Amino acid sequence: MQNYSAILNNIYTELNASHFRGEVANYIPELSHVDIHNFGIHLNVLNGDQFSVGNTNTPFSIQSISKVLALAKAFSIIGEQLWQRVNVEPSGNPFNHLSLLELENGIPRNPLINSGAIVIADILVSHLKNPKADFLNFVRDLANDPTINFNKNVAASEKATGYKNFAAANLLKSFGNLENDVDEVLDFYFHQCAIEMNCKQLADTFYVFANRGTCSQHKDYLTLSQVKRINAIMLSCGFYDEAGEFAFEVGLPGKSGVGGGIVALLPNTFTITTWSPGLNAKGNSLLGMQALKLFTTETQLSIF
Numbered sequence: 001m002q003n004y005s006a007i008l009n010n011i012y013t014e015l016n017a018s019h020f021r022g023e024v025a026n027y028i029p030e031l032s033h034v035d036i037h038n039f040g041i042h043l044n045v046l047n048g049d050q051f052s053v054g055n056t057n058t059p060f061s062i063q064s065i066s067k068v069l070a071l072a073k074a075f076s077i078i079g080e081q082l083w084q085r086v087n088v089e090p091s092g093n094p095f096n097h098l099s100l101l102e103l104e105n106g107i108p109r110n111p112l113i114n115s116g117a118i119v120i121a122d123i124l125v126s127h128l129k130n131p132k133a134d135f136l137n138f139v140r141d142l143a144n145d146p147t148i149n150f151n152k153n154v155a156a157s158e159k160a161t162g163y164k165n166f167a168a169a170n171l172l173k174s175f176g177n178l179e180n181d182v183d184e185v186l187d188f189y190f191h192q193c194a195i196e197m198n199c200k201q202l203a204d205t206f207y208v209f210a211n212r213g214t215c216s217q218h219k220d221y222l223t224l225s226q227v228k229r230i231n232a233i234m235l236s237c238g239f240y241d242e243a244g245e246f247a248f249e250v251g252l253p254g255k256s257g258v259g260g261g262i263v264a265l266l267p268n269t270f271t272i273t274t275w276s277p278g279l280n281a282k283g284n285s286l287l288g289m290q291a292l293k294l295f296t297t298e299t300q301l302s303i304f
Contacts, residue, residue: 002299004051008041011294012053015039015276015287022278022286025258030157031061031277034260039276039287041295042199046211046269056199060275061154063257065202066139066192067117068234072208073138074123075226082123085177086116088229090236090243098168106175110237112255115168118178121189125180131188139195143205144217148197155194162190193257199273202263206273209234209253210265231267235303242282242289249293251302262288266301 016039026032040054075082091100091109101108101115108116128134132150140148158165169186172178178185197205208215209231213222222230234253239246246254252272254264260277262285272295274288296302 002301004043004045004049004299007295007298008043008051008053011291011298012039012041014294015291016054018287020286021276022280024260024277025279025283028154028157028161028258030151030154031259034060034277036276036278038260040199040274041291042203042273044200044203044207044271046207050200050203052200055275056273058275059196059198059201060261060277061151061193061257061259062195062197062202062261063193063259064112064117065255065257065261065263066195067112067120068209068230068238068255069139069142069205070117070120070124070135070192071111071233072222072226072230073135074120074127075230076222077127078123082111082120085123086111086119088233088237091241098164098171101168101171106172106177108172110233112233112237113240114165115172117192118165118169118172118185118189121192122172122178122180122185125185125188132191135188135192136195139205141219142208142215142221143197143201144215145201145204148195148201150191151194151196154196155190158190158193159186162186165189197261199261199275202261202273203271206263206265206271210267210269210271212268231265239284240282242280242284246284246289246292249289250296251304252292252296253303254292256284256288258283260285260288262292264292266303269301 040056231253238255252264276287
């Protein structure tokens with residue numbers, strides 16, 4: 001029997017004493033104001049137990065973590081057709097690089113880099129009646145929490161500075177892999193990334209991926225095959241060009257965001273989230289990566 005409370009408290013105490021906590025993302029101006037000293041860990045065990053330590057009730061911008069949720073919604077709508085427009089290979093490049101997109105004729109390497117997520121956004125804009133509202137309601141349903149919302153200031157900040165995303169969208173459009181207007185797709189994409197959650201809400205939202213496609217309210221959102229594939233993509237592509245390192249050190253499917261959040265999961269067992277806004281050189285939360293490595297080492301719980 002694991003003493004999760006003691007394990008989390010020990011990890012938090014050790015890491016919270018760190019003097020170097022990385023650098024807060026400043027290329028999205030609104031994110032640069034976040035206090036780097038925030039740090040929280042939340043564990044949601046599928047048996048119903050929940051454990052928290054630190055700043056787990058403070059909302060933060062989930063950023064690229066939202067790409068997994070958008071992928072899940074698109075996959076549930078169009079099924080296997082999705083893979084005609086986006087691949088499933090690790091990119092080996094930072095999340096916003098464009099070189100491979102041109103070399104590979106407008107087919108993004110995977111749905112968790114920016115260009116791939118923009119294709120997924122295009123699919124949702126095509127198939128949802130009210131794309132932003134419908135997607136937000138999907139996320140709220142997964143979390144069983146109607147209070148989750150967009151941070152409009154973050155969305156506006158991303159739109160004002162998202163030059164590479166505009167470049168990626170126009171490049172996708174030039175290859176015929178974007179059906180809708182660039183501005184409409186990016187407006188959806190920027191709002192998607194600007195969803196705010198706290199650690200507990202995020203752990204609750206990702207419960208569906210640990211529980212074979214069924215959320216905590218016993219609603220079925222995805223097939224077991226779809227969950228398997230999404231978890232596989234998280235394992236191989238969820239941490240930009242540090243995905244191999246995360247699989248090596250932590251051994252869980254997961255996803256990071258430049259807001260400092262990380263979510264990871266062990267199928268049939270738990271979801272775990274960390275938040276510390278200071279990032280390492282690869283754009284992943286410095287303390288979050290360390291916390292999850294310590295957690296799987298101490299508990300000896302991973303997929304391997």
